[in-house]
Structures are given as C-alpha cells and as structure tokens.
Amino acid sequence: MNALTEHPQTSRLTAAAPSPLLDVDGVSLEYRTRERIVQATHQVSFAVDPADRFILLGPSGCGKSTLLKAVAGFLSPQEGEIRLAGQRIDGPGADRIVVFQEFDQLLPWKTVKQNVMFPLLASRSVGKAEAEERARLYLDKVGLSDFVDAYPHTLSGGMKARVAIARALAMQPKILLMDEPFAALDALTRRKMQEELLELWEDVKFTLLFVTHSIEEALIVGNRILLLSSHPGRVRAEINSAQFDMHSSGSVTFQSTAQRIHRLLFNEQAPDVVADHDFHAVRLSY
C-alpha cells in the first residue's frame, strides 16, 4: 500500500474504467442566490460501471444531493461534464429515475398499481397493457403483489418505499438515483429495506447511484463508495466495499473500515488515504 501525498481531486477509478455507464468528469456545481454564490462541489470526477451500487458518502452539505440532481439533469455544471452511455446530460430524462426519501411523492388518489403505471404512461414509454404488466412484475419483485389495488395512505412507510422503488424500476432506467431513500424510516425498517434492495439488485442487477451520510448504510448497500470532503465537496477517496453485506456489520473488518472512513470524513488532516494496487491496479481501497 502506498500513501497518497495529496488529497485526490478525482477518483483514481476514473482512469481504470474504459467505458463507464456514467462518467462525471471534473464537475463543479454551484447555486446562485440573490445574495451570493454557493459552491456545492469542486471538480468532482467518478465513473459508474453497469450494475455498480455506487455510493456518494460525505458530511452534511458536501454536495451529495447536488451531484445527484446534476446527474438527474436538474442542474448544469459550471465546470466539467456528465455523460451517460457517452451522451452528455443536458436535462432530465426517462433513462434516469430518482427515488427520494419522501414517499408521499406517491399520488394519493391512485392505487399502488396505478402509481407504478403512471410515469410509464405519462412518458409514453409503453402502452397500457405493457405498463400494467410491468407494474405487476415489479410490484411482485418488491413483495407487494397483494397490494396492487391499495391506496398509498393505507401503506406503511416501508411499503411506500417499496412502491417508489417498483415505480422507478418499472421505467427500466439506465441508472437508478436514490437520495437518502431510507432516512425517514425507523432503524428496523431501514435495515429491512437495505436487505430488500440488495435482494432486488441480485434479481434485476440495476445500476444504482445512492446518496447517504450513514457510513454503515454505505458499506452495506454499496460495492463502491466515493468519499467527499466537506463543503465544497471534493473527492477524498474511493473505497471498494463489495465484500460487505447485511451480515458483515458486526465483523471486525467492517467496524475497522467504518472507523477509518469516519476518520477520513471528519479529520481532514488525516494522511491515510491509500491506494490498494492489488485491487484492479488502481482502485482506492482499504
């Protein structure tokens, strides 16, 4: 292992991936209010490969949600470029679907099935029969086949989360974008949802970009984690976390990795960003 002398501005993984699905290339993002300009990220680069569960992890205000919004096409970079399958992103598109933590984004006057069908029909992606078929398929995958005709107000928080995930996956996006999707749930339900998300990924193998500020959630859900420094967000390190899952959270390796991430995130002076050349030669890892 070699110590890196400088905090990396970009993830080294970027250089390793010849044709990533998502390529975030030197992206600086800012908000312009009447009084001032807020710089949210500074020259952030990373690359997401197909079927990655890629996590953006960092302290509050480091620009994780802003990056996700830019990938969704709601914000344009002041500097740099974001490409999906080689095409520059210049606005929202059905190839990127966002799941937020507010599950009340479900339409209360529509049933569960109608909620899942709605974006498919509104975007004219498919006809009614295909939309219904997809709704049933993905509701079945999230364990809600008995609730297709239920209304959102009759569902628990976890069930609403499942509907939101089914609705997003039914669109068959190139990448699923999740912004702290389980943050509003109680601890037990949150854990169950993490487990179900991983099971769903085993089944569908979708590509996921997932924002969290929970180190434990990042290690459980992700196979790769990008650590961002505090405001404005810059790339601090990238970690290979593929070896961890629901069952590893009590292990010594899991706990020591979590502690090390904590030090990296909250002690900006920590000199322990490392490159693990055993892992595909260039990936930053522990």
Ligand SMILES: Nc1ncnc2c1ncn2[C@@H]1O[C@H](COP(=O)(O)OP(=O)(O)OP(=O)(O)O)[C@@H](O)[C@H]1O
């Ligand atoms: N609409 C906005 N107008 C002005 N500044 C904003 C706006 N939204 C976010 N910011 C600022 O941009 C920076 C990044 O915010 P962002 O929400 O992306 O951070 P985050 O890492 O997702 O934080 P958290 O974990 O707390 O959600 C912060 O300084 C925030 O105050």
